[in-house]
Amino acid sequence: MNQVLVTGVSGFIGSKVATQLLDKGMSVIGVDCLNDYYDVSLKEARLNLLLEEENFIFSKVDISCRELVTELFDEYKFDVVIHLAAQAGVRYSIDNPMAYADSNLIGHLNILEGCRHSKVKHLVYASSSSVYGLNQKTPFETNDSVDHPVSLYAATKKSNELMAHSYSHLYDLPTTGLRFFTVYGPWGRPDMAPFIFTKKILEGQTIDINNNGDMWRDFTYIDDIVEGIVRIADVIPTRNDKWTVETGTPATSSAPYSVYNIGHGSPVNLMDFIKEIESALGIEAKKNFREMQPGDVYKTYADTTDLFEATGYKPKVGLKEGVKALVDWYRDFYKV
Template identity: 75%
Template sequence: MKYLVTGAAGFVGSAVVERLTAAGHDIVGVDNINDYYDVNLKHARLKRIEHDNFRLIILDIADRDAVKQLFEDEHFDRVIHLAAQAGVRYSIENPHAYADSNLVGHLNILEGCRQTNVKHLVYASSSSVYGLNAKTPFATTDSVDHPVSLYAATKKSNELMAHSYSHLYDIPTTGLRFFTVYGSWGRPDMAPFIFTKKILDGDTIDINNNGDMWRDFTHIDDIVEGVVRIADVIPTKNKEWTVETGSPATSSAPYSVYNIGHGSPINLMGFVKAIEDELGIVAKKIFREMQPGDVYQTYADVNDLFEATGYKPRVSVKEGVAEFVQWYREFYNK
């Protein structure tokens, strides 16, 4: 089939492209290769995924005319929409960047799907939509009406926008709420990368909420497995569904939302210890209060995703940290 993968130079996007090209699909990737973090890493990812079945187009999804032309020219079967302005803390400092990419850009992708009858749109949501929820594990049947960052609010908006298009135009859409993805070729603004770099450089690492935090760390290999499998599970209408009795993750429209995570959160200090053990270095630590936009715990209930796809995460934190540290040391010659 012919896929569009947005955010193709990104952490998850490049890994998804690699998997889809290996399976024989034709892939068009788009990315604006912005400088939110080191563009050299993005170019290195693109170099790694060069393939006869893959073409990259430099494009900003917030550019309405460019996205419209892209869909008209290419006629995609499926779209995996992973492009977004990422980062919880960055959204506090630069809110307008999130409106451009995560709201306008998402709308442009939805319009492209509508105009060209795309058979399935899979898009990235986020575990951050659970916001102030205290009940764990987080389930897609839970309310997600109290985000604690603008980034989270844009991701909840993406789900609502997708539902409206599924309802109005019968476009099958599936949202995936990602839980703390890590692994080789990962983002430099995320904790695993920051901790590893600072420990190797002899710098001090900041431990938020005095270490009393839990994250459902999910390795990139498991994430990609889930994304690729869910692309084959195209949502259909459910005429029996009602707002009063149905799950908010499904609908009478061809719409679905799933968590995609490991399903076994680990304490932040335990994760730091795994990195320390792999590096053979004890980190210098500064303990501080909870930071704006942070949440105490993330914990994915992935039962519905397993039922739909057979997806079951396999990479343990110990294995995942070892894989990431090995990549980091080789890539940065540390």
Template identity: 75%
Template structure:
């Protein structure tokens, strides 16, 4: 089968490519390799996934003509759309980057999928869409109308845009709300990487909300397994679905949304303790208040995804942190 994977120089995208190639699929991957964080890490990820089955093309999602031509040339069976301008706090500093990548870019992928009749579009949403929701665990049956960052708002918009295309053009779409992904090859702007780097360097780590934070940390291999499995679960029309009685995560259109997370949130201080234990170093800590755009807790209800795919995370925090630290030391020669 022929896949398009967007964001292939990214953390999740590069790992998805690796798995698809192991399974014998043909993969075309795109990325604009921007400098939001260390370009050399992105290049290293690409080098890691060099396979005969993989072709990399440097394209910006916002380039409408280039994206349209890509779809026409390759006639993809499935699309795994992971590219986006990431980061909650950066969306406060540079909102236009999110409009270009997350809104215009997503629309270009939808248009390409429509025009070439892609059999299934799987795309990245985010746990951040739950915003001010207080009920936990977060379930896809919950409304998500109160995001607390522009990044979250763009991800909610992606779900709405996908639904409109599923309804109008019968394109099967599946959105995945990722919950705090970590592990080897991870993003330098995320807490697991930042904590590991700073503790090793003897620098002080900032701890938001005085450590009273909970995150549904999910190891990268578990995320990839969920992505691969859900690609095989193609949503279909349900003529009996109604807005009044149905869940927002499904539709009369071929549309679905799932949470993809570990399903067992960990206190931030416990996660830091796991890193300290693995490094054998006690962190220097600066406790501070809640930061703009942040949320107190993330906690995924993944029952729908488990029912659809049999997906169940296997890697706990102790094992996951050990693999992250081991990779970091090897990659940076620490």
């Protein structure tokens, strides 16, 4: 793995992955369209840190544009592609579904095509724990059915896995999908609960707590997520002629295809997470308890056994340490 493409490089996870790869001596070409789904200045701040690195090249590319993606793959020879660009967010997909079709479906197809024609050695792409949808059995395992998503965002991520499998099967393109579980930490996304809670508590605003606080999330610290991504990029799936639909797991295939959960593996009650933020801030939150919101799920909980067996991946950062790092970064970055 010498020259790596990272899509969504100004994003929360993408920027950290690029940093890790650069630290390991890789050459990284990063692309992003810097859309305004959330504060562009935060994306630019992440990107500016990367632009200081000698072996980093940035190209402003909207992956939904076929011509731009084709030009990108024609210009560079990528060994590995880590595809993290996507229209994120569950609730936003309820009101703006077409944004998800453009980025998550057409954009994903454009990346697959680029990888196919340039014979990339390994495509690692972002799926999501939201694909588990109406599943109630926990922990979520990669051999569970994921046919009942409860948001369009989740449906596009399930589609990404299906599209990847077809390319693995037809073109022998090794692909690995990663189902992320509630990533949080410094430089995090402003549309996610950890950031929203921190911001509102500091500003004295009331925080909304869904399902009256009876929710569970497998909160996973950003550094642990990045470590898992970088490790799995070196584990290239191979064909398995003995695999069958009837006897094999859906997370593998006769094609060079794999899917993994990547999470902490220990769900946290939402109220306990809020208490950690309150403790780190030294401020008690004003709380508004409300019903479950459309597209939400009650509990997420990752079984990461497969990923550990493949890479030795094991999350290291506990909740107290992770929340403190988030709060310390927020105070420093926003000068509060």
